[in-house]
Amino acid sequence: MDNFITHIVSITILLFLLITFLQSGIDKTIDWKGNTSWLKEHFAATFMANIVPLLLAIILVIEVVTAICCIIGIYQLIASNEVYFAVIAMFLACLTLLFLLFGQRVAKDYQGALTITCYFIVAVFGLYVTSNV
Template identity: 75%
Template sequence: MDNFMTHIVSITILLFLLITFLQSGIDKIADWKGNLGWLKEHFSKTFLSNMVPLLLGSILIIEIITSILCIGGIYHLIMDNHTGFGIAAMFAACITLLMLLFGQRVAKDYPGALTITCYFIVAVFGLYVITS
């Protein structure tokens, strides 16, 4: 219980990121065709238009890896006060969000980019907290 209270902010942020990326990954798996169709339209007028299936698969893999790291981070913060997995999870979340932000900016979806920025702020704050 002592480790939980010591790392309660980091654990809460890791839970937030876990929910975010796990749900997103599950949605991509459950509705691959729908996501692919929407994204092909979204990027139809960009240089990324021919790479959408590859990029969607890449993002899916990165989201699942980030989710696994979040689970490991929560576990190790509580069980042995070790921050390595949590740091890796929050850094992976930042990289994933930067990739998504890049896509939204390329597609000129500025409201979508703003939404990703809000998630990015949480992830960067989490990285700051866990490394302080």
């Protein structure tokens, strides 16, 4: 219980990121066709128009790996006071969000970029808190 209290902020942020990326990964998997169709239209006027399925697959893999690292990170923080997977999860979350931010900026979807920025602030704060233990 002491480890849980010690790492309560990191655990809470990892849960937030787990929900975010697990849900997103599940949605992409279940509705691949719908997501691909929407994104092809979203990026139609950009240099990414012809590689949307590849980029979506890359994001999907990183999101799933991030979610798995979140689960392992939460477990390790509580069970053994280890921060390695928690830090990796936070970093992967930041990296994924930077990729998404780049895409939104290229597509000139500034409202979407602003939304991603809110998630990014949480992830960077989590990385800061967790890596400075």
